[in-house]
Amino acid sequence: MPQVVLLFSGKRKSGKDFITTHLQKLLGDRCEVIKISQPIKSHWAKEKNLDLTELLSDGDYKEQYRLDMINWSEEMRAKDYGYFCKIATDNASERPVWIVSDIRRKTDIRWFNETYGDLIRNIRIYADEDTRKNRGFVFKTGVDDVTSECDLDDYTGWDLVLDNSNGKQDIEDQLRSIIRFVANYRC
Numbered sequence: 001m002p003q004v005v006l007l008f009s010g011k012r013k014s015g016k017d018f019i020t021t022h023l024q025k026l027l028g029d030r031c032e033v034i035k036i037s038q039p040i041k042s043h044w045a046k047e048k049n050l051d052l053t054e055l056l057s058d059g060d061y062k063e064q065y066r067l068d069m070i071n072w073s074e075e076m077r078a079k080d081y082g083y084f085c086k087i088a089t090d091n092a093s094e095r096p097v098w099i100v101s102d103i104r105r106k107t108d109i110r111w112f113n114e115t116y117g118d119l120i121r122n123i124r125i126y127a128d129e130d131t132r133k134n135r136g137f138v139f140k141t142g143v144d145d146v147t148s149e150c151d152l153d154d155y156t157g158w159d160l161v162l163d164n165s166n167g168k169q170d171i172e173d174q175l176r177s178i179i180r181f182v183a184n185y186r187c
């Protein structure tokens with residue numbers, strides 16, 4: 001069992017990967033990064049003979065397949081909302097800090113809450129739309145107006161909110177806030 005499970009969410013190009021990758025470097029082998037989208041992308045790469053490394057990176061490649069992956073994964077979630085959360089965590093190591101870098105749905109939070117209870121901490125990464133556009137965000141119907149991107153818009157149970165817009169806190173400050181926040185867990 002981990003000692004703390006940090007759930008990160010945020011809209012496309014808000015900086016989830018950026019912040020969690022830096023956090024991982026800082027915490028080293030005390031932490032494990034878990035991606036719910038990993039089993040989705042693995043399945044899709046096998047099924048369609050795609051480049052998994054590219055699908056996992058922040059480039060444009062994954063955007064070409066995002067809509068299809070959303071639609072397929074929603075069918076799976078309709079049968080079992082925790083399906084991908086379970087596969088992603090089944091493969092995780094026994095490190096004390098788990099960083100889940102891509103929480104998107106209330107049912108993701110529900111599954112982690114039911115499975116890890118008091119260990120979970122909800123961290124929201126915010127970035128304003130101009131910043132996200134500068135980072136390559138382009139609105140796409142079927143992607144940005146569906147559950148995948150919008151389900152947590154009205155969620156209010158955040159334990160920590162970080163503003164990762166241009167000109168706000170720099171990455172060192174962001175990381176310090178997170179570390180202060182998890183410090184109680186002797187990580």
Ligand SMILES: Nc1ncnc2c1ncn2[C@@H]1O[C@H](COP(=O)(O)OP(=O)(O)O)[C@@H](O)[C@H]1O
Pocket residue numbers: 010011012013014015016017018019058135164171
């Ligand atoms: N605070 C930041 N400073 C500089 N570049 C950033 C920052 N946050 C994100 N980026 C860059 O913006 C792009 C999108 O960030 P990413 O972490 O992939 O977003 P998300 O995972 O939320 O879609 C990446 O190229 C990333 O390096």
Ligand SMILES: C[C@@](O)(CCOP(=O)(O)OP(=O)(O)O)CC(=O)O
Pocket residue numbers: 011012013016017036037040056062066069070073102104148149
């Ligand atoms: C099909 C997806 O899992 C693809 C998610 O890919 P990423 O987690 O890489 O996305 P961003 O970091 O926000 O750009 C979305 C879903 O609804 O499950």
